[in-house]
Amino acid sequence: MSDKKEWPLWEVFIRGQHGMSHRHVGSLHASDNEMAMKNARDVYTRRNEGVSIWVVEAQHISASVPSEKGPMFDPAKDKVYRHPTFYELPDEAGNM
Amino acid sequence: MSALFEFLLRQGDNTLVLGHRTSEWCGTAPALEEDIALANTALDLIGQTQLWLGYAAQVEDKGRSANDLAFLRDVYDFKNVLMLETPNHDFGRTIMRQFLFDAFQVHWLTALTDSKDSHISEIAIKSVKEAKYHLERSRDTVIALGDGTEKSNVIMQSALEYLWPYAREIMSDDAVDEEIASLEIAPLPSTIHESWLQIVEPTMRDACLKIPDSNFVHNGGKTGLRHTEHLGHMLATMQVLQRSYPGVTW
Numbered sequence: 068m069s070d071k072k073e074w075p076l077w078e079v080f081i082r083g084q085h086g087m088s089h090r091h092v093g094s095l096h097a098s099d100n101e102m103a104m105k106n107a108r109d110v111y112t113r114r115n116e117g118v119s120i121w122v123v124e125a126q127h128i129s130a131s132v133p134s135e136k137g138p139m140f141d142p143a144k145d146k147v148y149r150h151p152t153f154y155e156l157p158d159e160a161g162n163m
Numbered sequence: 164m165s166a167l168f169e170f171l172l173r174q175g176d177n178t179l180v181l182g183h184r185t186s187e188w189c190g191t192a193p194a195l196e197e198d199i200a201l202a203n204t205a206l207d208l209i210g211q212t213q214l215w216l217g218y219a220a221q222v223e224d225k226g227r228s229a230n231d232l233a234f235l236r237d238v239y240d241f242k243n244v245l246m247l248e249t250p251n252h253d254f255g256r257t258i259m260r261q262f263l264f265d266a267f268q269v270h271w272l273t274a275l276t277d278s279k280d281s282h283i284s285e286i287a288i289k290s291v292k293e294a295k296y297h298l299e300r301s302r303d304t305v306i307a308l309g310d311g312t313e314k315s316n317v318i319m320q321s322a323l324e325y326l327w328p329y330a331r332e333i334m335s336d337d338a339v340d341e342e343i344a345s346l347e348i349a350p351l352p353s354t355i356h357e358s359w360l361q362i363v364e365p366t367m368r369d370a371c372l373k374i375p376d377s378n379f380v381h382n383g384g385k386t387g388l389r390h391t392e393h394l395g396h397m398l399a400t401m402q403v404l405q406r407s408y409p410g411v412t413w
Contacts, residue, residue: 074194095196098307105300109200 076125077103079110081117087162089121100124166342167280168222169242170349172232173385174286175215176243177333179233180394181264182208183401184251193254200300204261207293214286234405238395245384246329248394252322255308255315259322262305263330265298266362270355279347302366309370320372327375332382334359 074096080089092111097103103122112120131139143149185205192198216229247264251257272294275287309319334356344351367374383389404411 096194097196101303102307105303106196106200108296109203110196113199113203 074098074102077107077122078125078128079103079107080121080123081107081111082119083117084115089119092116094125097122165222166339166346167348168219169339170343171215171219171222173242173339175212175219175229175232176241177247177264178208178215179212180241180243180397181247181261182206182212183397184247185257185261187251188254188257197254201257204297204300207297211286211290211293214289218282218286230405234402238390238398239387241390241394241398242385242387243394244329244332245381245391246326246332248384248391248397249326249329250393252325253318255318256322256325258301258304258308259319260326261297262301262366263326263363264333265294265301266366267333267355267359268294269298269362270358271352274350274355278349283348298362302362305366305372306370309367309372316371319370323367323372324375328377328379329381331356331380332384335380335382335385337386 075098076094077097077100078094079092081092082089095103095106095110097106100122103124104120107120107122111117182205185201185208188198188201189205190198192201212233213229216232220227220229220232246260249256249260269291272287272291276284276291278284278287305319308315310316334352336351336353340349340351343349364374384391
């Protein structure tokens with residue numbers, strides 16, 4: 068078959084039962100977003116892992132460049148004062 | 164044989180036979196994602212079978228288990244409709260068969276949630292959620308392939324033509340159905356036909372497929388009168404372990 072093409076790649080994010088946010092769990096192939104959603108349900112939530120799914124076509128994700136990770140991340144390494152560990156958090160503030 | 168036992172066998176044999184057929188795709192489906200999805204569907208159906216045949220065994224009260232009913236009965240004791248025992252043939256026919264069944268099953272199980280028999284309504288409440296997802300998936304796939312390439316449209320049209328004469332056996336009534344309906348355990352299967360068509364017709368329109376102009380229906384599966392030649396071969400594979408090593412467990 069000459070018109071055989073791979074389905075595009077999608078990245079899957081799932082929010083678990085007790086999770087606060089969606090986490091990347093893997094990727095899959097699908098022809099469109101609805102099929103990606105169903106495939107994500109079938110491939111990544113068979114063991115009751117999730118309560119919410121996001122899918123995004125991989126080509127729409129902008130990623131940082133590994134070779135630039137020095138200028139990108141190193142400057143934050145010696146700025147401990149940016150961590151809020153110097154403060155007492157009142158219980159009422161909840162999750163930060 | 165009581166009408167209730169017979170009724171429960173029909174429910175359980177439908178899900179068992181389709182579940183086994185669907186499981187035959189395991190490891191050979193056209194895409195990894197589809198392979199897993201089909202295996203999930205098969206497992207849902209086998210899970211429903213455990214509930215139906217478990218209750219059937221209890222109603223029969225002869226010391227048989229759901230496993231005995233599944234693995235130690237022969238062809239003519241099976242009460243599944245003929246469509247579900249037809250060979251997978253190709254992915255198109257497999258998914259079309261699933262769709263034609265799901266479109267019935269969603270309405271049927273919804274009706275059974277109101278059964279006077281609380282055991283049946285509980286099975287229906289659990290199963291209908293699975294059936295709704297199966298329908299969503301099979302309907303979208305039928306539309307995607309029917310309205311896909313010229314080649315996939317031809318495959319889906321031929322799947323529909325092959326399966327159409329089998330599709331409505333599940334909505335034909337007999338004496339067992341009438342007795343069950345009079346006890347308000349389930350409605351007559353024929354009462355589902357209208358709502359089944361309301362799913363099937365628009366789906367076929369969206370899928371650019373033409374419903375065959377024929378009212379002929381192959382009967383004989385749900386009554387056990389005559390199965391196709393395919394069921395025996397399927398059971399030979401499905402039952403081989405229990406037949407060769409009776410009572411084996413692991």
